[in-house]
Amino acid sequence: MLLQAGAVCAERTFDGDRCHYAALNLDLRSLLKSFEARPPPLAPLPAALRTTFLTCPANRNAFLDMMLQGSATAEAAALAEAAGFGPTDAASSAHLVPPDITFYVGGKPIEAHRAILCARSPFFEKKFNGDWKDRKELRFSEKRLSFSALYNLIHSFYADRLEAPVDDMESLSLICKVCKCEELRKLVDKEIVHHRFAPYKATRKLDLVESQTRFVLQGQSLPPEDRLPSALQRLLDNCLANSRQEDYCNNVPNETHRNSEDDDHADLIVKVDDRVFRCHQVILASRSEYFKARISRMVGFLEGNNGSLGLPFLEAHDLSVEAFEKMLEYMYTDKVEHMDPILAEELFDVASRYLLFPLKRVVADLLLPNLAHVSPAELCHWLMLSDIYGVVKIREYCLDIIACNFEMFAHTREFRALLLTLPPPSADDALRTTRPSAPGGTGNTEQGNVLDDLREKWLEAEAAELDKRDQSAALFDKRLEVLMSVAEREADDDDTGLQ
Numbered sequence: 419m420l421l422q423a424g425a426v427c428a429e430r431t432f433d434g435d436r437c438h439y440a441a442l443n444l445d446l447r448s449l450l451k452s453f454e455a456r457p458p459p460l461a462p463l464p465a466a467l468r469t470t471f472l473t474c475p476a477n478r479n480a481f482l483d484m485m486l487q488g489s490a491t492a493e494a495a496a497l498a499e500a501a502g503f504g505p506t507d508a509a510s511s512a513h514l515v516p517p518d519i520t521f522y523v524g525g526k527p528i529e530a531h532r533a534i535l536c537a538r539s540p541f542f543e544k545k546f547n548g549d550w551k552d553r554k555e556l557r558f559s560e561k562r563l564s565f566s567a568l569y570n571l572i573h574s575f576y577a578d579r580l581e582a583p584v585d586d587m588e589s590l591s592l593i594c595k596v597c598k599c600e601e602l603r604k605l606v607d608k609e610i611v612h613h614r615f616a617p618y619k620a621t622r623k624l625d626l627v628e629s630q631t632r633f634v635l636q637g638q639s640l641p642p643e644d645r646l647p648s649a650l651q652r653l654l655d656n657c658l659a660n661s662r663q664e665d666y667c668n669n670v671p672n673e674t675h676r677n678s679e680d681d682d683h684a685d686l687i688v689k690v691d692d693r694v695f696r697c698h699q700v701i702l703a704s705r706s707e708y709f710k711a712r713i714s715r716m717v718g719f720l721e722g723n724n725g726s727l728g729l730p731f732l733e734a735h736d737l738s739v740e741a742f743e744k745m746l747e748y749m750y751t752d753k754v755e756h757m758d759p760i761l762a763e764e765l766f767d768v769a770s771r772y773l774l775f776p777l778k779r780v781v782a783d784l785l786l787p788n789l790a791h792v793s794p795a796e797l798c799h800w801l802m803l804s805d806i807y808g809v810v811k812i813r814e815y816c817l818d819i820i821a822c823n824f825e826m827f828a829h830t831r832e833f834r835a836l837l838l839t840l841p842p843p844s845a846d847d848a849l850r851t852t853r854p855s856a857p858g859g860t861g862n863t864e865q866g867n868v869l870d871d872l873r874e875k876w877l878e879a880e881a882a883e884l885d886k887r888d889q890s891a892a893l894f895d896k897r898l899e900v901l902m903s904v905a906e907r908e909a910d911d912d913d914t915g916l917q
Contacts, residue, residue, distance in 0.1 A: 421449070427450050427786065437450060450881065461578075463578075463751070463752040464576065464646055467576040468573075470703070470704040480528070484569070515704065517531055519532050520556070521557075521568065523565040526653075528565075532607065533701070534700060536653075537652065538599075539599060546670055563593070564589035564593070566582070567592075568593055571593050574602075575646075578635065578645060579636055582632065591606045602644070629670070631643040634745075653683075657684055658743070660684070664693060680839060682700060684697060686713070686730050688732045701749055705749040706772050706774055708773045738764060739760055739770050745765070759785055761789045768899065776808050778808070778813065782811040786812065789815060794833060795833075797816055797820070798832045801836070802839070821879045831905075831908065834908065837898060840869055843867060843870050873895070877891065
């Protein structure tokens, strides 16, 4: 029960070693080892694409069959449950994005999206631009191609992590060679040599569980240019190069332009202001619930049709072209390399409206160094925005600066005006956040009252004694009341001057 709930028991850690050493019997020790073999969580981009891949019914069924193949032990079933795709999982069988290519090996299907395949493999890119350009299905004989090897390779293109049985390693190496995944093939060949001479190769004698006979290769083991984010970055660069101004929508492109655009394998047009962007449904729908809903409802609606472009068409409103480009960069690569601080406020709004909440953290990391050089008035502005959009890192930074320099901010008109727009601090002692946190405690992760949190940080900065904290908090509240009164008089004076 503990292991299935996510408990970690690594053998080479202090606590984990004692659990392995004191295991009651070999069955329990094998169970610990099987759960220790679980790979670490995936980053948001590969996790989203892996979910899209495994949501396809054929891929999901093949995943469960391979996971539970052979002994079909309780440990293997637990691993499938831990992966989020166990037999009791009640996820909908509907596609996130319908696949546009299906491979049949010995009659067993593998569903995929050609944009992902072309981004990860030069072989697939050449084939889909040539012989397989208009194909929806491809059939192979199982005598010439291993189903499990091809499935695991395509799965790794989405998840940026290769998981395969040790017995399939040689077939996997051959497929990597055909697909021209040279760096991956080198690592697989190295592992083949290792397992060939390793003493634990005799799995029958040691009675190892199925999870201990699987080879797991993380994407970080590959050179940076062969990893998923870099591959999708190249795909995005091609799409941006083919994106044009609005008049392109009204003109049929010539043959040269059409051929260059086909190379990016785009299957969606998004119009922002006077510019059209060529995108991929599998990326946008996998990363954003907003786009998933819009794309799934395009069929039969006017919005989804554009005859001159020949691709499904969406229009995005209330954001700039620059912000949309940065949003695309994050959706395709899980990062934003460079950002003008002026765009930060718009990107916080975009992340909220398009349900890309991790984008807020990326923007906050880029914005934070710039806040060290802003004026007190600007810092008050960012405190208000971070509280509205729930950007905890920026909010905490602004509160820390204000608490450590409270008197300076008290003489700042913008700070006094901000006090009038915020909810008043809690008057009830039981609701005050003035109690010190326990050592190592994480505290309350939910955002509270801004002024309550500012009071707490001010008390920490002033190093108030524990028995005087309530008295000091009361003095702080009175100071806030005085500042609010000053702000109200200033607001009245401004109104009088306007009249």
